[in-house]
Amino acid sequence: MKNFVTCIFAFLLVVACSSTPKDVMLVDAMPDIYPDYIGVTIPAGIAPMNFNCADADVECVDVVVTGSKGGSLHTNGDYADFDVDDWHAITEQNKGGELTFTVCMKRNGRWTQYNDFKMFVSNYPLDDYGLTYRKIAPGYEVYCKIGNYQRNIHNFDEEPIIENTAVQGQCMSCHTANQTNPDQFFFHLRGKHGCTLIQRGGKHVWYNAKTDSTIANPSYGYWHPSGRYCCFSVNKIHQCFFTGNKAMIEVFDTASDLVVLDVETNQLILSPLLQGSESFETYPVFSPDGRTMYFCVSKAYDMPREYDKAKYNLCKISFDPEKGVFGNKVDTVINAEKMNKSVTFPRPSYDGKYLMYCLSDFGNFPINHAEADLWMLDLRTNGSIELKNANSPQSESYHNWSSNSHWFVTASRREDTLYGLLYIASIDDNGNATKPFLLPQRNPQKFYHESLFSYNVPDFTKSHVDFDARKAYDEVYSDKRQRVTIKN
């Protein structure tokens, strides 16, 4: 409905400037545009990369786009606003080529032309329908409006999967799909009617997955590629607030273990190697073949007193999906403690080549750590490289792969140190990240400047996510829960 009303108003309010550049003065400088799309690599068919002039004094902007393999586009107005179909056509035509942008800006009635800049159109497709993410105000303990959303990345359509208007009083975790498959996903609700929803093929099961043998409800999770298992960390999560003026919050665990839920038998699979009070295990993920579970682990410390001592290593343990049992040894994949660093958010690419992770100074919640950066482990060579092109002086985290593993999305606070926004980049054949681009919006400056939400845990989704939020309300408030047992 909102989109419908917006269209009507957009139509009524089309009073943008439209004058043709003349007496143009050439300037030897790049145009100052928002978002910084200069030199980014984009997939064909992405939503139009509209941009604004960063300088508020600009009265009008004129942009001509020329494709290296043909085609051209022209737009003129308050900001660069490309037609969706024309944009798709030119990006398809220039796959593997580049788009050159000639930008003229009008100030005080006078036109200035800047140096041309380029966008590179990748050969790698990005055919997924879009992104899913949670939007939440970057706050502390209370959230008035929170929801999981899906965004069509080929245009600007966003719609809620579930908002807290449908489940009032409950905090919700992010939607987690199985390798971008929207038929299989889970999320948790916290609060009086807290539970874990697992949806497979349109069927909902609302779990109460807390047992006497586990220390808490499931938190961070990941699907087994078979769709039969979900691995979860069970964490006693706490947060403390700083009194000074640098950081705001530190989130940490006072205890954490790992479990695997067999969604067919409703049993939890435990391993003594993944339990115990002497270490904190978290962020489990399965390898694409489903035979290895990666996770992060730190020695247990007295929290919050020793909050900055917790350094998480990346470890792995084998998993037999046929029998549903873990192996009997844990291997360290990255010894971050040795580097005086902490590894979190491991995310293996679905083609089995890489594992992307976050590297920060300490702890397991890098979102609030400005130093948190993206790194990538080449699973074939076991060598790690920093994704320098994708990183910024602010926090990067919550990365996830596209279904073809050539693209990734990450949430970064580079914009203003507080609001996490979504950036998409590709990995080239040599494992290098391209310069990421901010998720396109019709009028990006207006959109992002007026938005009071941070984007959490973005993930690609192959197709549209179908979910009946009102039915979910009835099910949540009915308190009918599937209980779990421990597998012997």
Place this chain on the structure above:
Amino acid sequence: MIALKLFFKKNAGLLITVVYAVAIYIWWGVCHQADLAFQEQYQMFLFNGGYFIERVSVAGGVADYIAEFIIQFFYYPRWGALFLVALYVLLQHATWLLLRRISGNDGFHVYMASYIPAAYLLYAMGDVSVMLSLPVSLLIALAVTLLYIRWQTEKMLLRIAVFVLLVPLLYWGIGPMMFLAVTIVVCERMLSSSEGMVCKGARALFIVIYSLLAVFCISYFFMKQYVWYDVWFGINYYRVPMAMMQSVPSVIYTLPLVLLAVLLFVHLFGRRLNGVWTSVIMVVAVAVMFSLAAIKSYDKDEHELVEQNYLLRQEKWDEIISRAEKYQVHDASSAVTVNLALAKKGLLADRMFSFYQCGTDGLIMPFVRDYMTCVSTSEAFYQLGFVNSALRFSFDIQECTFNNRKSGRFTKRIVEIYIVNGRYDVARKHIDRLKQTLFYSSWAKEAEMFLGNEQKINLHPKWGALRKKRFKSDFFYNINELDKMLGLLYMNNRDNRMALDYFLASLLLKGDLQQFCGYLPGLASDLNGYLARHYQEAFAMFWGNSHSSFDGVPVPISGQVVQDMQRFVQATAQHGGYSGTDAYLQHTYWAYYMKMMEQSANNVDAESGASTLKH
């Protein structure tokens, strides 16, 4: 004289309307300014297209938008009250027109009956959770109904077409109050039409089924993220979501029911009850209804907290104290406000035990997840120099409002703290929003001038001072170690006298006399040689417990305090406790300490009783 009588007879309605308008203005614009300001502080009306679209994108959004537009004027309650007067007058007038139309009677008693729904509204609005969207949607429903039933056309098809269009549009505009309009239309047709009962019944049935179906379809296609409570009882008529309460506040249905009852009553008895006495009785009855509504509408304690909140917002410290002298709610948030006011006036150490105290929670409360309780603590943080904590509380209070309408008041505070902390990019984001408001705009433009200008900020009387007061080092906030944090805050900047007062007060409120008396002699110079009354009382008690005389006492204790303490000891021995002592002695630290000891003894007894039961 006759001319005067005639004038009154001719203009009785107008005169009563004027009296009514003046009374409504006095009620809201004079007596209940705080309640208006309270409503204003939980929204931030923006003059931009996006805000409008966001509002009208939900069912009831037009009424919400109008209500929010009006509420923004409550920033100046005296002016804002004029909008309420207009709303009440229009509501009464619309009711009057409807009554006249339906009953076919324009007698004075019918006119007086038109005031009854307004009286009920006055009562209903005593609940601070009732949103202005409710009366606005009621008014729109009545206006549309009037227009529809007064519309004369021979073209039945056109009439049906308009009705068919009107139902979903009205629902989208004002929410389920649309059903009131539909009900009145049905009643009017049933009562006035000369058609047969079968025809009337069929028409009514069609209208009802169509309306229900229209709402169902709208909800199915456009309200997927809203539950049935919202669909049938309104999203924004009540501040607390009904889905969360799992119940419907009675006002949602009683307000339209009262109106329908009045319509029915007037229709049934309007013609029969006529004459002077009926009119007199109606005047008296309406006056009594308004009086009852005024008396019964507000919960005394809730209203007092709202008043305190308003004074706090204006930093009227003297008025907070004088009001609390007359009546104080026994509640931690109220204690925080009063203690803050005392501290701002430099009276905390002299007078705090003359007011309600509840331990250190009366200085700084742990966060409570509602939009009201921690406003005072947020302000105390800000005034003390706990800037990050003030930011946290301001943010979270705003997030507690359920409807995500933000808050001009708290956004302003958030901007202030971002400026103090030098986070200019984020400050700008909020400043740009404030610039789109009517009443925060000039402040925001002024604040914008400070962004990035360190020198200017450092010279700002509040922000510069806060930069000096705030912690230089980072550590985790811990409410259980409030005294240590306050001590550190003071050591951070020894000009922060308020932090010193709070630090010592926290030790007193905790009953930690050992620490208090250990620190006090060393702080004598910081206290500028003046030892406040409660400090003397506490020290005297501590000293008196281990010494037989006050010779050699390291801090100056006046003879009066020594005498008072002796009097207190005698009185408590005589009465078997502090409660029988005179008012003066009850307002001493000794009385507080004794009460605290009694309570902790009771708690220990209760706990041991519980553990006995367990075993």
